[in-house]
Amino acid sequence: MKAVHFGAGNIGRGFVGLLLHEGGYEVVFSDVAAPLVEALTAADSYLVHEVGTGGEDKTVTGFRAVNSAENASAVAEEVATADVVTTAVGPTILKFIAPHIVAGLRQRPADAQKLQIMACENAIGATDTLRQAMQELAGEDWDELAAKAVFANTAVDRIVPGQPADGGIDVTVEPFYEWAIEKGPFGENLPNIPGAHFVDELGPYIERKLFTVNTGHATAAYLGTAAGLEKIADALADEHVAAGVTAALEETSALLVAKHGFSPDQMQSYRNTILDRFRNPALPDTVDRVGRQPLRKLSRHERLIGPAAEAAERGLPVQGLLAAIEAALAFDVAADEQAVEMKKLLGQLNAEAFTEKVTGLTSAHPLFTAVVQRVAAAQR
Numbered sequence: 001m002k003a004v005h006f007g008a009g010n011i012g013r014g015f016v017g018l019l020l021h022e023g024g025y026e027v028v029f030s031d032v033a034a035p036l037v038e039a040l041t042a043a044d045s046y047l048v049h050e051v052g053t054g055g056e057d058k059t060v061t062g063f064r065a066v067n068s069a070e071n072a073s074a075v076a077e078e079v080a081t082a083d084v085v086t087t088a089v090g091p092t093i094l095k096f097i098a099p100h101i102v103a104g105l106r107q108r109p110a111d112a113q114k115l116q117i118m119a120c121e122n123a124i125g126a127t128d129t130l131r132q133a134m135q136e137l138a139g140e141d142w143d144e145l146a147a148k149a150v151f152a153n154t155a156v157d158r159i160v161p162g163q164p165a166d167g168g169i170d171v172t173v174e175p176f177y178e179w180a181i182e183k184g185p186f187g188e189n190l191p192n193i194p195g196a197h198f199v200d201e202l203g204p205y206i207e208r209k210l211f212t213v214n215t216g217h218a219t220a221a222y223l224g225t226a227a228g229l230e231k232i233a234d235a236l237a238d239e240h241v242a243a244g245v246t247a248a249l250e251e252t253s254a255l256l257v258a259k260h261g262f263s264p265d266q267m268q269s270y271r272n273t274i275l276d277r278f279r280n281p282a283l284p285d286t287v288d289r290v291g292r293q294p295l296r297k298l299s300r301h302e303r304l305i306g307p308a309a310e311a312a313e314r315g316l317p318v319q320g321l322l323a324a325i326e327a328a329l330a331f332d333v334a335a336d337e338q339a340v341e342m343k344k345l346l347g348q349l350n351a352e353a354f355t356e357k358v359t360g361l362t363s364a365h366p367l368f369t370a371v372v373q374r375v376a377a378a379q380r
């Protein structure tokens with residue numbers, strides 16, 4: 001069994017690659033970072049080092065690596081003969097992965113087992129986004145290509161911090177993980193990933209994950225940055241930041257209870273586990289990584305505006321989420337291209353225009369005015 005995995009970064013090596021390896025797949029990593037591809041090619045194994053309570057070291061073997069920027073034809077050949085394709089590149093990069101999978105499907109015999117495609121990104125419907133990009137690219141032969149593949153959305157959860165520049169290909173991760181995959185598209189032929197669980201309906205899982213783990217994480221990062229803190233664990237130790245995270249998460253939990261029928265007790269226990277994960281002192285995670293790409297994080301269906309908009313539509317409280325949004329608007333990190341772009345837009349656009357452009361909210365939406373006020377405050 002062979003899996004082609006696009007994106008050999010933190011979560012690619014520290015989670016998806018590991019679980020595919022444990023499921024018995026040979027993993028072919030595909031990445032555009034030449035030194036990373038070379039290091040993976042030169043190695044027989046790497047270590048996933050789980051830090052914190054219950055953590056173990058796991059060894060990954062049986063992998064290869066291909067540079068998709070330099071050798072697109074080799075990537076297409078690997079895809080043509082793979083059982084599974086996964087991605088962990090970031091939601092905005094999926095459009096650059098689409099050509100490789102389309103080229104691979106074109107070479108794949110029509111009677112081969114269907115290629116099982118799963119995007120493992122922090123976004124709702126990431127596999128649908130990838131599929132859409134593939135369809136737009138394929139044009140007329142799309143139906144023929146689509147018949148050779150199955151597409152399943154997934155929700156992945158494991159905190160994998162940025163790794164030290166001189167750290168090689170080993171990865172430090174937290175012990176916790178969860179990988180939920182929608183079951184329906186596969187029929188009887190589920191991928192062999194013992195560490196994943198297959199669910200009938202992914203919607204509640206991905207929203208609970210994105211609107212709790214990632215909303216809480218982003219809130220900690222933005223309030224932590226405002227407090228001058230660098231590490232996520234230190235941000236959680238700050239009384240004001242911790243209170244802000246609790247406030248935002250109580251609001252998203254109320255929404256998830258109302259929308260998906262989780263019980264308040266279930267959500268309380270889910271939140272407690274997550275806060276313990278954020279506090280893991282052995283995990284060297286930073287506010288800069290967790291707050292990265294603030295324009296993506298402030299977009300319409302993402303972890304801040306997404307739940308706040310739905311809560312406002314239902315008349316539920318949103319003050320904690322608005323405080324997180326206000327802190328996100330002040331995320332001023334020179335090395336982060338989107339933070340630089342956000343600062344530029346805050347200087348160029350009036351508060352209404354900025355809100356429409358960045359958050360996708362329109363003036364008729366019940367959250368619009370409150371967000372405009374936060375934007376105006378950030379512009380002062």
Ligand SMILES: NC(=O)c1ccc[n+]([C@@H]2O[C@H](COP(=O)([O-])OP(=O)(O)OC[C@H]3O[C@@H](n4cnc5c(N)ncnc54)[C@H](O)[C@@H]3O)[C@@H](O)[C@H]2O)c1
Pocket residue numbers: 006007008009010011012030031032033036068088089090091093096097120121122156157158159160161
């Ligand atoms: N790190 C985490 O804790 C975590 C957890 C769950 C989900 N995720 C999600 O996983 C995705 C990746 O996050 P990450 O933290 O591993 O980031 P990362 O930057 O460590 O890894 C991304 C990798 O993708 C590669 N890449 C970029 N463009 C590419 C292309 N065109 N083709 C192939 N490879 C390409 C980069 O070189 C890099 O190695 C994101 O969507 C993120 O939200 C991350």
Ligand SMILES: O=P(O)(O)OC[C@@H](O)[C@@H](O)[C@H](O)[C@H](O)CO
Pocket residue numbers: 122156157158159160213214217218289290291292293
């Ligand atoms: O990867 P992003 O930028 O969408 O979000 C940053 C972190 O919140 C995220 O990577 C978490 O560590 C991860 O989602 C935990 O499962």
